[in-house]
Amino acid sequence: MNLGKQIIPKTAKGAFWLSFWLCLLVCLFIIFVISPLTGLSKHFGKANDGYIQIARSLAHGHGYVFEEGGPAVFHRPPLYPFLLVPITFLPDFYQRPALILMQSVMVGFIGALLFQIARRLFNISTAKAAVIIFLLYPWVYWNAKNPMTPILQGLLYTLFAVLLCNELFDTDNQSDLSTYKTKSRTR
Numbered sequence: 795m796n797l798g799k800q801i802i803p804k805t806a807k808g809a810f811w812l813s814f815w816l817c818l819l820v821c822l823f824i825i826f827v828i829s830p831l832t833g834l835s836k837h838f839g840k841a842n843d844g845y846i847q848i849a850r851s852l853a854h855g856h857g858y859v860f861e862e863g864g865p866a867v868f869h870r871p872p873l874y875p876f877l878l879v880p881i882t883f884l885p886d887f888y889q890r891p892a893l894i895l896m897q898s899v900m901v902g903f904i905g906a907l908l909f910q911i912a913r914r915l916f917n918i919s920t921a922k923a924a925v926i927i928f929l930l931y932p933w934v935y936w937n938a939k940n941p942m943t944p945i946l947q948g949l950l951y952t953l954f955a956v957l958l959c960n961e962l963f964d965t966d967n968q969s970d971l972s973t974y975k976t977k978s979r980t981r
Contacts (some may be wrong), residue, residue, distance in 0.1 A: 802922050806906040806913075809925045813905025816929055818898040820938040825890055844870060846889075846941040849878035874943045890939065897938040898948045905929065907952040911959055 800918055803809040828834075847860045852875060856862045881892045905925050911919035928934070935946040 795963070803905075803909060803925055804918070806923075809909035809921075810902040810906035813925065813929060814902030817935060817938050818894060818939075820935045821894040821898065824939055825894070835910045843942050845875050845943065846878055848875040849941075850882045852876065853882040854878050860872065871943070874946050877946070877960040878941055890916050893941055894939055897945045898946045901934060901938055904949050904952050907949075907956050911952070911955055914959055914963065924975065 801812065803812050822856060844860050844867070848870060851857060851859050851862065854862070858867050858872065858875070859865065860867060876894065878893070881889050881896070884892055903930060908924045908928055909921045912924040933944070
């Protein structure tokens with residue numbers, strides 16, 4: 795059996811694991827191989843939209859601020875910094891790999907959910923193609939290695955699409971809707 799057939803997912807679970815491992819390995823390669831060659835730091839800098847700074851402030855009890863004593867931050871959504879708080883308790887060297895692990899899990903779920911949507915709306919060939927196209931998108935890896943929200947946003951959008959797809963194509967809901975339409979016409 796050739797390697798391509800073994801790697802391409804046949805189930806949502808396979809799409810999860812392919813997405814997770816590919817994201818994890820590519821991002822670790824970027825920070826441990828490419829970053830040292832280019833002189834980029836393995837640690838978080840100040841140019842990450844402030845999410846890691848907010849998480850550090852929360853972890854140290856300073857509130858939802860960029861730095862101790864600073865003004866409250868209203869222009870950053872609260873969910874993502876709260877997800878980062880446990881990472882801030884790790885030594886600096888382990889923070890970015892831990893972030894990559896967390897983001898890779900989210901990328902895995904995005905891959906699995908994409909697979910489910912495409913299989914439900916189209917067929918398994920389209921589901922496979924959707925996951926492969928998603929994993930070929932280079933910004934996935936750039937975003938997954940940084941403490942920024944696009945991966946979480948993508949996961950939430952994809953989850954919403956799956957829930958919407960389930961609601962719209964659920965046969966029980968369709969029969970309820972047709973019953974409602976029939977009752978409303980008889981009035």
